[in-house]
Amino acid sequence: MAELTPLREQLLRCLADGQFHSGEQLGDALSVSRAAVSKHVQALKSLGLDIYSVSGKGYRLAVPLQLLDAERLTQALAPARVEVVPVIGSTNQHWLERVERLNKGDLCLAECQTSGRGRRGRTWISPFGGQLVMSMYWRLEQGMAAAMGLSLVVGIAVVEALESAGFGGVALKWPNDLYLNGRKLAGILVEMSGTAGGPCHLVIGMGLNLVLPAPEQDKITQPWAELVELGEITDRNALVIALARGLRQALVRFEQEGIAGFRERWNRLDHFNGKPVRVLMGEQEIHGTARGIDEQGALLLELENGELKRYLGGEISLRGNGGE
Numbered sequence: 001m002a003e004l005t006p007l008r009e010q011l012l013r014c015l016a017d018g019q020f021h022s023g024e025q026l027g028d029a030l031s032v033s034r035a036a037v038s039k040h041v042q043a044l045k046s047l048g049l050d051i052y053s054v055s056g057k058g059y060r061l062a063v064p065l066q067l068l069d070a071e072r073l074t075q076a077l078a079p080a081r082v083e084v085v086p087v088i089g090s091t092n093q094h095w096l097e098r099v100e101r102l103n104k105g106d107l108c109l110a111e112c113q114t115s116g117r118g119r120r121g122r123t124w125i126s127p128f129g130g131q132l133v134m135s136m137y138w139r140l141e142q143g144m145a146a147a148m149g150l151s152l153v154v155g156i157a158v159v160e161a162l163e164s165a166g167f168g169g170v171a172l173k174w175p176n177d178l179y180l181n182g183r184k185l186a187g188i189l190v191e192m193s194g195t196a197g198g199p200c201h202l203v204i205g206m207g208l209n210l211v212l213p214a215p216e217q218d219k220i221t222q223p224w225a226e227l228v229e230l231g232e233i234t235d236r237n238a239l240v241i242a243l244a245r246g247l248r249q250a251l252v253r254f255e256q257e258g259i260a261g262f263r264e265r266w267n268r269l270d271h272f273n274g275k276p277v278r279v280l281m282g283e284q285e286i287h288g289t290a291r292g293i294d295e296q297g298a299l300l301l302e303l304e305n306g307e308l309k310r311y312l313g314g315e316i317s318l319r320g321n322g323g324e
């Protein structure tokens with residue numbers, strides 16, 4: 001995958017308005033030849049950007065792009081540190097390697113991830129500008145045991161922040177996915193480190209589909225959704241601010257109440273609550289009706305004989321009977 005050099009970043013800023021720009025105009029703006037412009041456009045395409053060219057008109061982005069603004073985000077989210085890295089391997093990994101130097105609420109964002117990961121080691125595809133890719137650092141002084149149910153709380157905070165920003169209708173899938181109309185809109189990955197008797201360092205990562213570029217869509221192997229289905233995304237930076245503030249507020253409350261204080265909020269947003277589902281545990285498949293979560297954040301499943309069973313994390317996978 002190509003590197004986003006300063007010259008290519010300048011080229012991208014020229015194209016961000018979604019209008020046509022001739023090779024000659026771009027060459028003059030960047031002080032390079034038209035042939036060099038063509039070469040750099042190809043490099044941007046390799047990052048997942050949907051750029052096309054029309055003879056006599058020039059180049060344009062298929063969808064206008066509002067780039068992340070580190071200065072604006074830093075001002076809005078102070079005193080938290082905000083680091084914007086246009087192209088990164090993994091925002092989670094970047095923060096995990098720096099936990100000793102971070103403070104609660106510090107945020108790392110990227111326009112594009114080249115080595116994003118999801119639950120159980122899956123690859124997470126992050127095309128340039130097509131998602132909100134962010135990781136927040138948090139610390140629990142009570143230790144790792146206090147983190148039980150944290151990913152559920154993160155999901156609630158994100159959905160409620162989207163609702164407040166005018167994007168209603170997003171639901172949750174236990175334990176860490178956001179759904180829109182039965183398709184995956186976002187994934188959450190919470191990674192932690194710590195020692196016995198010491199604080200728990202948490203890196204909370206999220207990838208939220210905004211508008212996925214057409215060339216990247218075929219790489220996704222499961223039903224997916226985009227936030228743009230709920231309305232125009234006019235300000236990506238405002239969305240980051242709303243999500244970060246909502247997440248910080250939820251994490252402060254989580255420190256005080258644990259997952260029990262969020263149970264009703266989860267059950268309100270649970271995509272599968274009251275629906276027939278399958279719980280997969282290795283080769284075993286258990287059928288029943290989802291009944292939300294309990295006060296420890298465990299999945300509640302009503303079996304066909306009426307027995308209510310609870311399942312916590314690990315290698316458990318939840319599926320709808322319709323294949324969701």
